[in-house]
Amino acid sequence: MRPDADGRPVVEIRGLGKSFGTNRVLQGVDLEVRAGEVVTIIGPSGSGKTTLLRCINLLELYDEGSIRLDGVEVGYRASEGPGRVRRSERELAPIRAKTGMVFQMFYLFPHLTTLQNVMLGLVKVRKKPKAEARRIAEHWLGRVGLGHKLDSLPAQLSGGQQQRVGIARAVAMEPMLLLLDEITSALDPELVGEVLAVVHELADEGMTMLVVTHEMSFAREVSDRVVFMDGGRITAAGPPSKIFDRPESDRLRTFLARFDQARLGRGPIPTD
Amino acid sequence: MDLALQSLPFLTKGLLVTLEVSALVVTLSLVFGLTLGVVLVYGPLPLRLLVRGYSDFVRGIPVLVLIFAVYYGLPALKVNLGNLTAAVAALTAFTTAQVIETVRGAIQSIHHGQMEAGKAIGLGFGQRLLYIIFPQAIRRFLPPWINSVTDAVKGSALVSLVGVVDLMLAIQQVIGRVYEPMPLYIVGALIYFAINFSLSSLSRRLEARFSYVRE
Numbered sequence: 158m159r160p161d162a163d164g165r166p167v168v169e170i171r172g173l174g175k176s177f178g179t180n181r182v183l184q185g186v187d188l189e190v191r192a193g194e195v196v197t198i199i200g201p202s203g204s205g206k207t208t209l210l211r212c213i214n215l216l217e218l219y220d221e222g223s224i225r226l227d228g229v230e231v232g233y234r235a236s237e238g239p240g241r242v243r244r245s246e247r248e249l250a251p252i253r254a255k256t257g258m259v260f261q262m263f264y265l266f267p268h269l270t271t272l273q274n275v276m277l278g279l280v281k282v283r284k285k286p287k288a289e290a291r292r293i294a295e296h297w298l299g300r301v302g303l304g305h306k307l308d309s310l311p312a313q314l315s316g317g318q319q320q321r322v323g324i325a326r327a328v329a330m331e332p333m334l335l336l337l338d339e340i341t342s343a344l345d346p347e348l349v350g351e352v353l354a355v356v357h358e359l360a361d362e363g364m365t366m367l368v369v370t371h372e373m374s375f376a377r378e379v380s381d382r383v384v385f386m387d388g389g390r391i392t393a394a395g396p397p398s399k400i401f402d403r404p405e406s407d408r409l410r411t412f413l414a415r416f417d418q419a420r421l422g423r424g425p426i427p428t429d
Numbered sequence: 430m431d432l433a434l435q436s437l438p439f440l441t442k443g444l445l446v447t448l449e450v451s452a453l454v455v456t457l458s459l460v461f462g463l464t465l466g467v468v469l470v471y472g473p474l475p476l477r478l479l480v481r482g483y484s485d486f487v488r489g490i491p492v493l494v495l496i497f498a499v500y501y502g503l504p505a506l507k508v509n510l511g512n513l514t515a516a517v518a519a520l521t522a523f524t525t526a527q528v529i530e531t532v533r534g535a536i537q538s539i540h541h542g543q544m545e546a547g548k549a550i551g552l553g554f555g556q557r558l559l560y561i562i563f564p565q566a567i568r569r570f571l572p573p574w575i576n577s578v579t580d581a582v583k584g585s586a587l588v589s590l591v592g593v594v595d596l597m598l599a600i601q602q603v604i605g606r607v608y609e610p611m612p613l614y615i616v617g618a619l620i621y622f623a624i625n626f627s628l629s630s631l632s633r634r635l636e637a638r639f640s641y642v643r644e
Binding site for chain 1 (some may be wrong): 551
């Protein structure tokens, strides 16, 4: 945990279950992320990592269990019970605004400039005056090394630059929790480093993050805790040293071994 | 040629009626079509089915049948509309169905990730439509919509068949007096063409304005 972390839980997930039709993607997930903590989720494709992230900011609605963000149940009006009522669209927006998300495919708004991409949420959701929003957006775009690209459209930027705009758009909103969903998976290998460097800096500054990634060395460096998901459950969790150096389950060992092989050019590249 | 020029003053009133009918139909169908199109994409299932059924049904019958049904058919249900109102209502119903489909296609051409990115920063549904979906969808919306607009202008000629004195009927009235159909039909064709050609030129200008570099 970072030195300035106060250890208050930002998100508490209990017994989380989610099905798509008959496919149970999440089968009782328990996870807590405390303020200032960086938690990384690793696991094979289809293990439910991305769905877990998407449940936290309600891009998917979970069917069982509970997600409390800052003490508030996110998807339903009551915490538990079979008859609980899902929240209306009107209630969801302010809850979603507490988290920030960076997407694998960036999803920048192609009709808006870099600056406008970052300003939109500040003006329309945070209700900041234009001048202040602009100042904040310029600050964050400068931080991710794009101070010279304020008026570019996303299509004029490289993938790495676009993803850095995606990060600036999310963090400028000052979310209490930043969700990173395989943010380097769509990038050319030589562009991965510039994006991860930005995340590294944010982690060092105490940004609370929940990260889904296939970049194992990055996960090892940046995480306070690593959780391994398999078949919709968390089957191993602990500090990076424990997960990567002394993996206890066979399943986790096999998973990590496949990554090592892929890195050495032997065996298939694990995909998601 | 002389005859054609002499006839122009007699056609002005009809032309104004044609323009009025077209403008009403285009405006009303835009408002209804946008609303129902959004319902068709994002609404709850029962409403979606209703809009789908309406659109399929109305697009499946000839406009002329629709006009006759409203003007001659509705009185049986104790709904009596004047000929102008009935014609505008029928044309609006038809054009609305086309606008619904145009709106649906334009919205669905936008990647679902755009909606998700908007949700993720906490924008409400209306804000996402207004600031993210519509500005991108308008490029896909404009070309087919302008087609519908020119169709509406041309289709407005059908209102002459329920006795509304529009450009078409005015032309026929003049022909009835001078017994020279050809020059007058040519004048009529040129006027309709002038209206629609300016509309499609305007559309090309708008398309250029709303285009931006694609991702």
